[in-house]
Amino acid sequence: MAQSIVGSHFQGVRELGDITEVTIEKIKEAVADNPHIKHILLVAGFPCRDLSGANPSAKGLSGKRSSLLHHALKLLRELLPAAFPGVEIEAILENVSSMKATYRDEISALCGTVPYKLCPSDVWPVLRPRFWWFSYSLDDHSFLEIEVKDGYAKVKFLGSTRDVKDFLPKLSQVALGFVAFAIFVRAETRKSLRFQPNGILQCTDDELSLWAQCGYRLPPYHYRMQNMIFNSKTNAWSTPPVEVKEKLMLFRPDYTFVKKAFGRVLSEGERTDIRESLIGNSMHAGVLATIMMPPLRCWCYIPDYVEPALLGTASKRLVGNDQSPPETRLVRAYFSFQDHRGGLILQEAGQTRVAHRPLAESFDAKQWKREAVISCKWALQHEHINALEARALLLTLRWRARSVARFSKRFLHLTDSKGALGAFAKHRSNSRNFNYLVTCSAALQLAASMQPVLGFVCAQPETQPICHRGGCLTCALKAQRLRGACWGRATNNVQDQDPTARAGTHACSRGTTQENAHQAQHSEIISVLTPIFLSVACLLVAELAK
Secondary structure, X not given: OHHHHHHHHOOOOOOOOXXXXXXXXXXXXXXXXXXXXXXXXXXXXXXXXOOOOOOOOOOHHHOOOHHHHHHHHXXXXXXXXXXXXXXXXXXXXXXXXXXXXXXXXXXXXHHOOOOEEEOHHHOOOEOOOEEEEEXXXXXXXXXXXXXXXXXXXXXXXXXXXXXXXXXXXXXXXEOOOOOOEOOOOOOOOOOOOOOOOOOHHHOOHXXXXXXXXXXXXXXXXXXXXXXXXXXXXOOEEEXXXXXXXXXXXXXXXXXXXXXXXOOEEOOHHHHHHHHHHHHHOOOOHHHHHHHOHHHHHHOOOOOOOOOHHXXXXXXXXXXXXXXXXXXXXXXXXXXXXXXXXXXXXXXXXXXXEEOOEEEEOOEOHHHEEEEEEEEEEOOOOOOOHHHHHHHHHHHHHHHHHOOHHHOOEEEEEEEOOHHHHHHHHHOOOOOHHHHHHHHHHHHHHHHHOOEXXXXXXXXXXXXXXXXXXXXXXXXXXXXXXXXXXXXXXXXXXXXXXXXXXXXXXXXXXXXXXXXEEEEOOOOOOXXXXXXXXXXXXXXXXXHHHO
């Protein structure tokens, strides 16, 4: 499941399979298109079930799961140096801090260094103490204070801290005296208990009752008042929702979202359990980013150390300090991410490359609301779904071309079809049927002097794609109420702006957002009849090409 999540966000990731079966040949084959690798940073978190203090039957490194540490060390010391001779290699190993001192010392002996103990609660309001073993030193880090202990070194984050209100949903608050949320762990709904879990003696009867009502999904201490959130709208206490947990771990919104698993569509409860389990087995992104800074700075990938509290706060803000509607300034922000050819917004997903090309990151679908403006049934239901999605995009362009008022406009069009996105942005396709649709699109754009700027948005559970074999729905978008900093460069707060101002159109459940402020610049007035004759000529060419 974790591999599919990573693959959905970083399509360039190469999976080597079972770590026990990794060979030098597999490593070389996986990076054959990157022959100029100069630095390698290995990050490994080996299973903790046989090491955790919460497991009374822990077997230490002799256990089947935790013994994978030996394979990680083999990868570090034998396979990678053999596959990349002369390349600088650094490593980070991570595991729970609740392990016995004997287990910790045994791992330290194998790694040849003592661990550092870090917890994100110094900066972010969540507990996650972990032991980290490094092949390098943290002594010169500007925002870390190191205190040597018996068998390990305790590290404290320096600088400012983040307020819990930055992570809570609207109309929510925490209990009086709140310090930090409990450690996130894997979730699993149970009908009964096989043994008495940790923390049950500290819970009140009401908290234990709520724990039972929730199906014993999490350890009982998660249902203590100090670890829960009160929602003023529902007037009820609950554990932090998975979206809040993602924020606290500094993940992107809906990073762990999964729609299908085990060959079927998951229910809401199954999806939530899987997402919480993925978060519970993850490293804190803020901590990991902080401890990765020394080698990245040494290798000149970053200029200097960054204050930990600033991690995860750099967001795209609304562009412009005028009185334009918030959705107009938001679209301007997206327009600033166009590729060099124009017509395609490319938010790069990190430094990952596929065939030397950057990957496009999804837009945040929750920034918009939908309103249906046109729907239809497919006349050619036998076509491939990619072609149907392309027809949905073409349908939106035709809908826009019905009104002369929409001519000579540049607008943002969001679609959840990467196939249609690539073909319509390049104005060509290897598929004959697809190429015909692209030609029709180009004809409409020339006739109406429209300039669509395309962007990709990933389908979300609350906004399912409506383009399917049954038909297509084209929607208009309205901007959501944006919380202060949104996406772009300026620092305008649009919290008091009208969130229901019309923003444009949307196809395949995502669609297009008109940018009224960005009209195409013309030196002369174009008559209405000229685009009509041009459209007829272009469509005739398209028919001949078919």
